[in-house]
Amino acid sequence: MNVRILNRCRTKYNSRDIKMFTLIKRELIDNIALLLLAAIVPAIIITIVIKGVLEGVAYLPIGIPVIMVRILWPYLLCGAFVAAGCGAAQMNDDSQRKLSTFLSVLATTRGRIFIARTVLGVMLILIMFVPLVVTDVVLLKIFARPVPLDMNFLIRSFATILATFVCCYAIGLQVGWRSSKLMAILFGVALSAALILVVAIKGFGVESIIILVLFTVASLIWTWHKFLSLPL
């Protein structure tokens, strides 16, 4: 943890609450390595997609480029495990280094600490998610299809992938409060695998999204209650 920032917080906000932005900033600096890891996943996937689309330019441009569809599963698997691992590592760091214990003596609440942590998680997921979506949209604009595309398929797929990332991150947070960091990450990844199987059974679609969203809500609320009532 960056103690210097906290000391500055302590002096600057001596009589006031620590602002949410400061908490998020602290989370960001503490977990910069995780964010970099999260950035590697879309970077690899985007490279593969661009290469595949450029190779397919000579063929009749109807429908979604094959590579954009083929890459969905590898992307889902990599992203989901990274998200679960990040969530677990984030929570485990807190447990090991007693970050929340220290922050609780300052003018803030556990709820705000948890929200700041979740905001960072959402940022992490967006870092993994948004660049690929933007790349696909830009590629489909540059190499425009003369016949309307079945965009519904891509929208469904990306919505399911986003829901899976968020859900796996929530699971990571939930199982992360363990003594061993390795066990926390492994447990998070194992539970994520069970959720990925839900997508494997149902496919990319509304049914998967509903299950994943409900699971995310349930997991986050459970973690919230646990985090707020846990003896530090």
Place this chain on the structure above:
Amino acid sequence: MNSQKGYVINVVFAGFMAVVVLSTVLFFGRFLCLQTLLDLMPSDMALVRKSPSGLLGDWDMWPKESVTDSNAVASPSSIVIQADDDIMANLGFLEAFDPDNRSEQLVSPDIYGFSEEYEGWRHMFYFDKALGLLVSCDIGREGLDDKGRWTGKWIKKINWYAGPRGISQKPGGIGRFGDFLVFRNVWLPYIVVFDRDTSQFVRIDFEKKEVQTGPKIEPNIVQIGRLIKNDRAMMGPILTPPQRKITKYKTRPNGKVVEYARYESILQKVSFITGTGSELVLDNSGTIYKLNLETLELEERIGALPWPGVRGSLAYEVKPISIQGSYAGLIAGGIGPDIFRPGFLVFDEDGNPIREERGDVELSRFGGGPGLWVANFVLETLHAPILQLAAYFTSLMFDGADGPRSLFILPNSLVGRKGAYCSREGLVEYILGLWVILPSLAISVLLAWRVEKDARKVGISSKAKCWWAFTTVAFGLAAYITYRLTRPQLALVTCANCGCPRRPDMERCHRCGSRWLVPELIPPLWRVIEKSRLDETRDFSPDQPNHEDSEQITKK
């Protein structure tokens, strides 16, 4: 925070997570059982076969009837259908993981055909959702490089727009299609559209620039032309025409004469079309009609699917048969909700059923069959009884193709199939058929008893105990797992009054009801005694404390 409220929230959400994770694990357990069962099953049991087909008339026994060659060996025609032994093909993940099998997703469900490339151009029909019109266009590239490769941009030349009221080079004034089905045959110069909003067939001829509308029809049409559903789940129906084996001789370079066999069939005389000027259509009830492409009227009923309704089948395919260009009948093959029961119906040219064959798996005929079936049943039994009850009453509402993907309510389970069967037998049978849920209910009651026993030990209030018992009976193993995850994790202390373990976070002992402070003058209800004297003091039971005494002590 209100701890009671927090506990309830925890239980509800932990319960939901337990249901999802448990259902997923059980799904893959059942998946493994069924897949192993299919792998172990002898190949003759997995397929349904009928010979002769009955469709080819005199040709069915062709070599016997028409050949005088003494070498000919009769092999009559036959029909075969088989469920695909890879049930993974029914899972949703293939949609994106194996896009080659789902080419319509890659191309677009709105493209109804495109021609072969000719000088860099392709002709194409597609539906423009924004306009609500069918579009006929040419797509190609302009510009060639030195090596003769097309280098320019892809361009589209729109030829015509077609709507329900006409054809035009501009999109306005020709109406809009809403919900519709399209039939397109590359050999025909026109497209036939069934407009579901008006229940009429519309024929669009782009060459003659004509739009012809047929009369209103009653049946709710769901498919035109190729009648097929979830074809990845099965192989067939395959019609094998009769063959004869002809023994021939040839001389090798060394002068030796060798014998070899050659097979001849009448395949060239059999084609899988309805004949000229008509096409198959399927309505929602599973009835197959012939559509006259000239008048756009439905002709007579010519067949039906082997299982009632379009939604009732896991998969189906209908194959019309023509001999030398004239319609001879059709084969309607499919798999019911049960993956182990492929079957087919054969209809003659007048729509009369002439053959019916349905598969039946005898599990005792192969090693491991009964064991795997029992394992599958046990895994189904571990599902929540309330979800099994839902499957019993709602299995007919599910699409047959959704069964293999079901996670929570299992229409393809034994309970679901029993419910579907009993619903057709009458109300009494429908109610009596509920016995299939009893094993699951028995497990749930056992788990509820375990929960109640543990809850008493932990000191959960009687109201909460009731809720837990009720929930465990309803949700079975999932509720039990939830209980284990959310039960209070407290170190119990010895009660000063009754001597039994009591919760430190409650004001009164959950066993004897006494408060924390017990006046010293009143002797406690418990004693430490030697084991040898246990029989003498059998009437003294610390588990049955005198509550009245406790109350009096408190009042004093």
